[in-house]
Amino acid sequence: MTSFDVQRVRADFPILQRTLAGGEPLVYLDAGATSQRPQPVIDAEVAFLTRSNAAVKRGAHQLAEEATDAYEGARARMGEFLGAPRPEEIVFTRNATEALNLVARSLGDGDASTPDHLRVREGDEILVTEMEHHANLVPWQELARRTGARLRWIPLTDDFTLDLTDLGSLLTERTRVLALAHQSNVLGTVNPIGTLVEAARAVGALTVLDACQSAPHMPLDVRELGADFVALSGHKMLGPTGIGVLWGRYEHLAAMPPFLTGGSMIEVVHMDRTTYAEPPARFEAGTPMISQAIGLAAAADYLSALGMEAVAEHGGALTDRALRGLRELPGVRIIGPAPGPDRTGAVSFAVEGRHPHDIGQVLDSRGIAVRVGHHCAWPLHRRYGIPGTTRATFSVHTTAEEVDALVDSVSYALDYFGRFA
Amino acid sequence: MSSGLDVLYTDIIFEHDKRPQNAGLREPFHAEVHHVNPTCGDEITLRLRRQPGGAVEDISYEALGCAMSRASASMMSELLIGRSLAEAEEITVAFEAAMSSRGRDAGDPEVLGDAVALLGAAKFPGRVKCVLMAWKAYRAALVEADALDGSAG
Numbered sequence: 001m002t003s004f005d006v007q008r009v010r011a012d013f014p015i016l017q018r019t020l021a022g023g024e025p026l027v028y029l030d031a032g033a034t035s036q037r038p039q040p041v042i043d044a045e046v047a048f049l050t051r052s053n054a055a056v057k058r059g060a061h062q063l064a065e066e067a068t069d070a071y072e073g074a075r076a077r078m079g080e081f082l083g084a085p086r087p088e089e090i091v092f093t094r095n096a097t098e099a100l101n102l103v104a105r106s107l108g109d110g111d112a113s114t115p116d117h118l119r120v121r122e123g124d125e126i127l128v129t130e131m132e133h134h135a136n137l138v139p140w141q142e143l144a145r146r147t148g149a150r151l152r153w154i155p156l157t158d159d160f161t162l163d164l165t166d167l168g169s170l171l172t173e174r175t176r177v178l179a180l181a182h183q184s185n186v187l188g189t190v191n192p193i194g195t196l197v198e199a200a201r202a203v204g205a206l207t208v209l210d211a212c213q214s215a216p217h218m219p220l221d222v223r224e225l226g227a228d229f230v231a232l233s234g235h236k237m238l239g240p241t242g243i244g245v246l247w248g249r250y251e252h253l254a255a256m257p258p259f260l261t262g263g264s265m266i267e268v269v270h271m272d273r274t275t276y277a278e279p280p281a282r283f284e285a286g287t288p289m290i291s292q293a294i295g296l297a298a299a300a301d302y303l304s305a306l307g308m309e310a311v312a313e314h315g316g317a318l319t320d321r322a323l324r325g326l327r328e329l330p331g332v333r334i335i336g337p338a339p340g341p342d343r344t345g346a347v348s349f350a351v352e353g354r355h356p357h358d359i360g361q362v363l364d365s366r367g368i369a370v371r372v373g374h375h376c377a378w379p380l381h382r383r384y385g386i387p388g389t390t391r392a393t394f395s396v397h398t399t400a401e402e403v404d405a406l407v408d409s410v411s412y413a414l415d416y417f418g419r420f421a
Numbered sequence: 422m423s424s425g426l427d428v429l430y431t432d433i434i435f436e437h438d439k440r441p442q443n444a445g446l447r448e449p450f451h452a453e454v455h456h457v458n459p460t461c462g463d464e465i466t467l468r469l470r471r472q473p474g475g476a477v478e479d480i481s482y483e484a485l486g487c488a489m490s491r492a493s494a495s496m497m498s499e500l501l502i503g504r505s506l507a508e509a510e511e512i513t514v515a516f517e518a519a520m521s522s523r524g525r526d527a528g529d530p531e532v533l534g535d536a537v538a539l540l541g542a543a544k545f546p547g548r549v550k551c552v553l554m555a556w557k558a559y560r561a562a563l564v565e566a567d568a569l570d571g572s573a574g
Contacts (some may be wrong), residue, residue, distance in 0.1 A: 022425065357461055357487035357551060358430075365426045373461040387462045387485055416426070420435035 004310045010397045012038040012302075024367035027402045032185055032213060032346050032393030033371050034235045037299070041238055044298035045291045056290055057264065057281075071290050074297035075280070081300035082230065082247055083221035089253065091246040091280040092293050096212045097135040099231035099246035100179070102259040102283060103208055104139035107177065108147045109257045117176070117204060118256055122148030125174040127205070129154040129162055129191075130383055131184045134376040136210040136231075140179055149176070156383050160187045160337045167199060175205040182214040182225075186377045186389065187336040188319065188346040190214065197226040206252070212236050216395070217315045217345050219308035222247050234292060238396070239299035243292035246283070253279035260285040303396070311396055315344055318394045318403050322347045325407030329414060335389050348375070348389040351410075354417055356390040362413035363390070368406055428541040429548070430488065437535070438488040443498035447481035452566035456558040458550055463490050465555055469562035473570060477501045477509050480559065487551055489542050494555035496536040501559065513556060520549055 010016050015036050019025055028036060048070055054063035056071045072087075079087040093099040110119035120126065126140050130153050144151040152170055157163045162180075171178065178200040183190045193209065200207045207227040211220060216237035222230055229252070234243035248256075258265055258276055262285040267275040276282045303311060320339040326332050331352035337343045351359055360372035373388040374381045381388055392406050446453075450468035457464045463486030470479040480498040484491050497516075501509045512532055516539075519528040524544040528537040542548040 355487035
């Protein structure tokens with residue numbers, strides 16, 4: 001099924017050794033919420049903390065130099081992982097939410113010295129999609145509110161893809177920003193980024209990609225994607241919490257006003273004025289998340305060693321298996337496209353007459369961890385007329401047997417609740 | 422393996438989930454509140470009619486949510502309608518305390534009636550908020566009704 005040995009991968013994840021309250025093994029199908037961490041990621045943080053822990057970019061001692069090298073080394077490794085032309089294009093943030101807020105805030109904060117294409121003002125438009133995670137929707141709503149720009153969105157089709165029918169009237173010379181998910185965290189839909197980036201560029205709009213769900217599952221190359229900004233999350237790609245990445249084209253970052261201000265992001269400070277450092281320091285105010293960045297780089301190395309093509313193939317096979325199993329169950333409606341190349345990662349479903357929280361509870365009783373609810377994509381669920389879904393998401397350690405256990409347990413849940421019908 | 426589940430999902434829970442009592446919004450009412458559970462998207466609209474210093478005359482609602490939250494709204498309305506406000510307060514306090522006890526307080530069936538069945542959820546911290554949503558809505562409706570009285574008077 002895959003070109004890598006999933007049992008060997010599993011041996012790298014200590015948490016998979018544990019059992020749950022009833023003695024059952026853990027079937028962790030919630031990697032889309034947060035992924036588990038392999039031993040090399042844990043070891044990288046421990047090694048840093050037990051050998052080299054110090055503040056970075058200051059201090060005249062050996063540990064400070066080691067810490068700075070480790071932190072900047074992590075930046076360089078993340079740059080390689082994403083195919084970034086320069087490591088200075090990698091900004092470490094607290095999470096992907098902060099990365100997206102950074103862009104949205106900065107684009108509204110420009111002045112006469114800021115190039116027009118990096119400023120959102122009254123009369124401009126911001127285009128998002130109806131499938132966005134709240135993290136890639138609410139910051140744009142706020143930008144619109146602050147600036148008087150208009151927020152518009154690409155709707156969804158009944159087939160769980162973006163409805164591009166009216167793209168010509170949605171994406172116009174008034175559009176300053178197109179912000180969208182690379183892959184939906186609910187539907188699993190992989191959006192046609194190439195087409196959309198090209199359409200945005202044709203009207204002079206910036207493209208901001210939320211790559212949280214795609215980064216752990218498929219090869220990513222920012223040059224190939226062609227977007228202007230890409231945000232991703234450490235803890236969804238086998239890395240630590242408290243760390244995210246914003247990749248941005250250097251020429252943009254170099255012309256944008258800062259987001260958070262304070263120490264580490266300055267050039268010269270007077271009592272009444274300050275000039276700012278070049279990127280990425282300009283966008284990394286305060287002491288950064290040092291051990292987390294180092295852990296994240298170890299996660300990127302771990303994924304690279306597995307090979308992102310192999311990881312994608314593994315995930316695709318699991319997704320197909322889950323969809324084929326679940327769609328046979330009576331009353332189960334898959335909220336996402338049919339199996340195919342533009343479909344991966346997340347398998348969400350609704351059960352006729354049964355709330356996802358109840359389904360998730362039954363799965364939990366059998367050791368299967370899934371997420372239930374609206375998955376921070378409330379408008380998407382409203383679009384499909386459902387309050388929430390049950391969502392299984394897979395990782396590099398997920399086996400075909402675990403997918404079968406999911407299908408069996410959903411079937412069991414239908415029987416369990418069926419007895420009350 | 423399902424013994425944990427059976428603590429939660431008892432027959433009486435499903436009775437109320439399938440045939441919720443007092444569901445459907447009714448007139449007249451003194452206050453209407455809308456509560457959501459932002460983590461799972463559950464919603465309840467609840468209407469309250471009560472006599473100040475007197476009794477809970479009516480509770481009606483529309484609830485969207487899991488079996489636990491729907492059963493909770495149903496049981497709560499059944500339990501509180503017709504009670505004096507003081508009795509309703511006593512029941513509500515007892516129920517909230519038992520729900521927050523992580524299962525240590527089994528609840529007094531004399532006071533809580535069918536609603537003791539909801540206390541199975543007290544051992545599942547993720548489900549406590551599902552069960553308490555209707556009760557929080559009731560409390561909010563009381564405050565709202567008093568405020569409306571104040572502004573009218």
